[in-house]
Amino acid sequence: MKVSMNLLKRYAPIPVSPAEYQSRMIMTGTGVEGIEDLSEQLQHVVVGRVLTCEPHQNSDHLHVCTVDVGNGDPLQIVCGAPNVAAGQLVAVALTGAKLPGGVTIKKGKMRGVESCGMLCSGPEMGVPTELYPSVGDAGILVFREDYPLGTDVREIFGLNDHVIDFEILANRPDTLCVWGVARETAAAMGTQLSLPAISVREDPDADIHDFAKVEVLDADLCPRYAARVIRNVRIGESPAWLRQALYAAGMRSINNIVDITNFVMLETGHPMHAFDLDKVAGAHIIVRRAREGEILTTLDGKQHTLKGGELLICDEHGPTGLAGVMGGEESEITEGTHTVLFEAASFDRTSIRLTARSLGFRTEASGHFERGVSPQTVLDGLNRACQLVNELDAGDVASGLIDIYPSPVVHQPVTASVSRINRLSGVELSGERMVEILRKLCFQADVNGDTLTATAPDFRQDVEGEADLCEEVLRYAGYELIPSTPLRGVADGKRSASMHQNDYLRTMLSGMGYYETITFSFLAHKKLEMLGLPADDDRMNALAIRNPLGEDSAYMRTTLLCGVMTTAQINQAHGNEQARIYELGKVFDNVHRTAENLPGEYQHLCMCAYGGEEDFYSFRASVETLFSRLGVEYVIVPEAQPWLHPGRAAALCAGDKTIAVLGEIHPDVAEAYELSGRVYIAEIHLPDLFALSQPMGYVKGLARFPAVSRDLALVVAETQPVGPMMSAMREAGGKLLEDISMFDIFRGPQVGLGRKSVAFSLRLRAEDHTLTDDEIVRVMNKVLRTVSEKFGAEIRA
Amino acid sequence: MSIRDELNRLDEEMADELKSLDTLNALETLRVHMLGKKGQLTSLLRMMGQLSAEERPQIGQLINERRERFMKMLDERQAALQAKEREFRLQRERLDVTEPRRLPEVGCVHPNTLVLNEVVDCFTGLGFEVVEGPEVELDHFNFELLNIPKNHPARDAQDTFYIDDNVVLRTHTSPVQARTMTTRKPPIRIICPGRVYRADEVDATHSPVFHQIEGLVIDEGVSMGDLKATLDAFARRLYGADIHVRFRPSFFPFTEPSAEADLTCVSCRGQGCRICKNTGWIEVLGCGMVNPKVLEMCGIDPQRYSGFAFGIGLERITMLRYGIKDMRLMYEGDLRFLRQFRQDVKEG
Structure with missing residues (x-):
């Protein structure tokens, strides 16, 4: 909210610099975004009289003028404006003057004639017509009023001012007006608040009830509706002070009656509406909910078809305005308006908000009502408007007022404990000090021993209990008084189990050269489809967001694959030739729901690598490392997934559970994701992985008896997978087979077409004795028998 | 011979x-x-x-x-x-020991994780327990119990992603606090880190997905001074011993009194610079004393117990910590960005 500092100072003195003011307000809870000095943009421009005006000898459009700026030493100024003439009162930019846009005026020669300054147009001074109606766009500005020569034009234009940009907190709609911030200002500055005493001079010969009637049919949405009537309205231009005040607040001056309603909203925070009463059918205002399909044309000329339920202001013919949002075209104030009805009301904030939102527009008025306008102070707005009508002589106020207020709101006193307030804040304040502060904030307050009793002023809607009083007292005593008192008592600080688990994963992944990435939890359905999943896959049934930002983020992810593949693509596009990346985050299972009927949320890990020496086996090894270091027993089985190369896809399984699926991305999918080269990807379901992790238990003693090594080259059919073969050998070897590893695969004519020779190295050892030859032979024979029976393996000759 | x-x-x-x-x-x-x-x-x-x-x-x-x-x-x-x-x-066997080789690559966690770890270390050291909760959350926990009733402006669709009338993408991690308050008895001393969602378009300082760390303490006799000391400890731990916390009155529905906590500008150390708009302070987090209405709704006796809560934007403090100018870098996953990060091992 922008407010003129000059206007504010009329109600509360500000005896400090703007910067100091800003900081004092911020520290007492009224946000100030910034303070703009309007006077800086226009300097050394004064009122002058054109004494003589002769054509320039070397030009067909320039004039050479002498101008009196009140210092007895007329200036010679060359002027190019077509409307310049002797006798005019004009704005003179002296040598060294500053104009908006960083222009500085210098002494100079124009076509050989010396010019000591410049006669200014309105736009050159940045003076808008709203503020000063005599400013025209054509030629120089000519004052219509009389001003002493040499007067700084900023005084005339109202530019000796600062505009303060207040940031109003959601719970303080009462400060969304000049009087509101004036109250906070006076309290913060310790100065005297002087709001005008409101009194209305009424026309005793005219009674409002003879001219207008108001009915409120839906009082639940309109707790209070008040009206007054102005007769013999004299529509005209507003005085300069009023135009300037509106301008500073970012509003346009229209005419005196409309300006009054806007100014009252600015001053008191009460949105007002002015009806041309002669255009209100039956001079009868009816406040009711809209019926479905009713049509209304608002002041801005737009036609609205209503859904039903919106609060309307109607006359006997039908809707004339959207309550609290915008008036109707029909009863708009015009040059020809004779009788005006002023409306001041309190409308239900939710109703106004929903109406404004559903019709897609907000106005100053609806903004006020949405934040909450106190029904208790409605008459202040209404009467202030009539007082200004009196002051501006804009019409005659009929006597009496209509005030429909079926359930008056009265603030109840809040009782609080001084010591509890102090315990909560940690600041030690006396009851008397609290009362002093609260009274400064217009509360009625008293203290009796430890009991503090306070009643909030009518304009405050946010004070409900002790905690609120604590804040009021504390923000004026000063938040800086709050001491720093470390927490008492001992508590068991710890990370959550899942955080621990994820930390360990991250440590391992970093060690293996993987970088953590984060992508949004959203999903474009298109990207899911690009994976080639069948329509009945659970992952295709993603949770939809009702109001997404766009199609690309309309669902909650059911897999991390899409995000990580996209990240890989970004890296390739940015020229990163090799990458090992991962994301650790939640996926959302729309199919299996929780007891609260929320989607299942599971931590997944998605790893992705490409470039450099990376191949299927090195990638799989990285994934296996995580399993092995977590103590998870697993088997590797071939896997078929549409996004993976059919011959280069594997799953790591434990029991009947598939915990990880990994492989090379299918060329079709890679193409769809604009990935090039071989890219490897794995997705791991972490809850299962961690559930299968075995506790490490006690360490084993180091072996005391010697080991025996035996190498074994076995020839099998090419189609025979090595993994299961090795598992079978391990099993057959039993306790004495300490370790087995594969060290070579050989293919060639020596072993025959369609066959391969796989070389294993076996290490045998007994825990408690040195192995005998007999034992070794027995183990080796058993291993050989097993692979020969199950896999048709033969010892390589 | x-x-x-x-x-x-x-x-x-x-x-x-x-x-x-x-x-x-x-x-x-x-x-x-x-x-x-x-x-x-x-x-x-x-x-x-x-x-x-x-x-x-x-x-x-x-x-x-x-x-x-x-x-x-x-x-x-x-x-x-x-x-x-x-x-x-x-x-x-003499080698040219200066002959260059490619280094074995050691990766790094995301900058968010680096900073989160520091924050979590700080708070677990002060006796806080880490508690987590769902990201797709019931309206009841995300709003209702936090004194943000139906039709409150803070629930407008422009701020909140809705699944349906009763389910939202959590807009803060406060629902974890609400869940904890309804299931545990005081004393409570928790922090709730996690992913949150707001219907903001992506730009240099906004993102529809970001992370918060919220804290909650409830016990007998907890004061705003305790809150101040807790945040002082956090600020010193993350940004150094010369960093102070300043409270400024503010408003949040679930706290009363409420405060914005400003930190000494970490860039100019309070001297005044462009980042702090020459004020020497930067806005970092919101906090306050838990609103008695919230305590009551969660089944905690406000006559006996009081508490404080605070909420930190993880991306905000991470960006301040590492001088990251554009938030989008955090979600893009470009290795040229990620490779610059490493664990700091020197004290403060």
């Missing part, structure tokens, strides 16, 4: 041969030639039979002396040769 002459000749031969040989192989040949089973000294021993009984022990002694001397000579020479050979090998 007499044995004595022969011995003298062997002395000479030994000295000459030792002098001229320069390989371990030649040395071995000489050893065999002299001391082997068929070697020269051994053959002399066989000739002992021809000697008289008086001469025999004298000559025997001479031969044995020779054997020992020769062995010693050979061993010494062997050691010298071995040393020379090793010296030679070491020379041969």
